[in-house]
Amino acid sequence: MTALAKLTTIEFKLLLREPGSMFTFLIPLFILIVFGGSIEPGDTLLLPMTLAIAVGLVGLYLLPTTLAAYRERGILRRLSLTPVRPGSLLAVQLILQLVLALAASGLLLAVAGTVLDAHLPTGVPAFAAAFLLGTAAMFSVGLLIAALAPNGRAANGIGVLLYFPMAFLAGLIQPVGQMPDIVAEIGKYTPLGAFRQALQDVWAGASPAPLLLAVMAAYAVVVSLAAAKLFRWE
Structure with a gap:
């Protein structure tokens, strides 16, 4: 087994033991089950919301906390003295x-489709584009948090502080239809808001608006570049 394969195996085991990994599954699943029993089969709101919540938890909480904690403990610095470079750990993570x-x-998706008989999208390419771009945008924000946070606890706090206002603006806490028009319009162009809206468009049987895809791609590129410039290995 190569050094990179060993690193991947170890990191995978550590990720499974991380309590935050379980919350990534349990929190959106709880929301889906609690509210899913009352939705109509053609509902296009709840499942996109829970998917955005799941990805948001990974991108804003788990990813930056893990990377900042590794830097705090000196793991990234020690890796620089081994054949496995710190960049390899970042890629594996x-x-x-x-x-x-x-x-x-x-x-x-499995629970919604089998247990709740919820509507699932048929446009696989459109769903894949919206999901991957939205995930990339959220991960880029997580990388920027990891770059700026001095330690894992700070990264955790920053992630939480960012998550709730972003979730509100994205319509994950209060439905967009109940928000003031200006707030809803602003929220549509946040990383999480564009992600949620693009998924909702797919669920409605339409293609995501090109502008939303461009917004998510711009966040992914620009914020990732900023994170790379600011990231400290030790």
């Missing part, structure tokens, strides 16, 4: 966090 987000989303 991004892949594993993506797998976690996909697994949590897959569970939500």
Whole structure:
């Protein structure tokens, strides 16, 4: 087994033991089950919301907390003295966090489709584009938090402080239809808001608005570049 494969195996086991990983599954699943019993089969709101919640938890909480804690403990610095470079750990973490987000989303889709008989999208390419761009946008914000936070606890706090206002603006706490028009319009162009709206468009049988896809892509590129410039390995 190569050093990179060993690193991936170890990081995967550590991720499974992380309590935050369980919350990524349990919180959106709880919301889906509690509110899913009262939705109509053609509902296009609840499942996109829970998917956005799951990805948001990974991107704003789990990813930055893990990376900032690794820097705080000197793990990234020690890796620089081994054949496995710190960048390899970053790549492995991004892949594993993506797998976690996909697994949590897959569970939500499976429960919604089988237990709740909820409406599922038929446009796979449109769903894949919205999901991957939205995930990339949220992960880029998580990377920026990890770059700026001095330690894991600070990254956790920053992630929580960002998550709730972003979730509100995205319509994950209060339905967009009940928000003032200006607030709803602003929220549509936040990373989480664009993600939720793009998924909702897919559920409604339409293609995501090109502007929303462009917004998510812009966040993914610009914020990731800022994170790369500001990131400290030790």
